[in-house]
Amino acid sequence: MRFFKYCKTELLQNNYFHAVLEANKGLFQRIRDLSAIQKDGINLIEEVFSKNPILIINNYQTSSEQNEHNGFCNLLKGLCSMFRNPTAHEPKVDWNISEQDALDILGIISYCHRRLDNAQRIR
Template identity: 80%
Template sequence: MELHILTPVVVECIANILGDTSEGLTGSEIHKCLLQSGIEDVDPTNTKRFRLYNAFAKACNESKCSNCVFTFISVALAPERFVSEKERFESLRDKINQQLAFCGYKYNEDGKFSKTPKASRITDVEIKAKNLKVEVEKRKAHSEILNYCKAELLQNNYFHAVFEANKGLFQRIRDLSGSKEDGNKLIEQVFSSNPVLIINRFISKSEKDEHSGFANLLKGLCGMFRNPEAHEPKVLWDIEEQDALEILGIISYCHRRLDNAQRIRLI
């Protein structure tokens, strides 16, 4: 049997994650999973995280390896336990993988472990385990976003993920309309009162208002996340993960509206 070795700090962090009050295991779940993993519950009256750490520490010391921790993770985070709690499963798995990456391991969604290059920096762990691409896919974002910014998403480069997704959106408008313009000029040409593309029947006042509102939404995206690139250093244009996900959601919505767009005249 291959011996797996985790550092004491990583073992402690894993115990903290799985013993977390809000998202981790309940006391009864910890007891059950320790029994199923063949680990002695040496400190059952202590707080959950210390209870887990003490159990892990004793088992690791006796076996001179960390295989017991791997066994416990595979039991506690068995995919079949989380059929109706997919988000909780992924959240716990991401946090566990952030720690395992420091020792060169990863826990996969199929419940098996694999080896991965050891991470030495926090940013390395973020790239491997808290991947923006995974979060975008969870939200069922439009496939066009991934087509235009796959590399940036994999690198968790939030600014360039948004920047490239916007570029992709405007390129798609050019492809659908045949226009050679960019930015606001493109939007004004394609979605004017005499439009090239329409996103609805464009007959009633409410339909024309919706069409105009969509054009203004595109102009807002253009002004906020395209123009700053030419004028501001990236360090001054910081976008957090949550902001990036929400902005990409707006871009995804725009792509879905374009899915049903009709070209009604030539330029």
């Protein structure tokens, strides 16, 4: 559970809003570290996982592997748009995150970290 190091304090305080924010920021930092690209958000994801990817999460040879890779790229964009950006730009009082929502979101982030564990840098 790589995400835990980014949001342990917030989780122990039941601060789900900031736990989700910190876990998302940690995921995007890991992508920067693996790719050596210093962009952020959607721009980072598009450059690293686009049609001419820097990182691949599988062999990226077959149509199915490319579809899976593109789906992973879209999942990361979704995390950014749906959870990272609102928590970074909206007041906590206006954007409530329940414990169940936080656990579900952190599960998705954990899955993304696991896929990055085997990512290959190809350029």
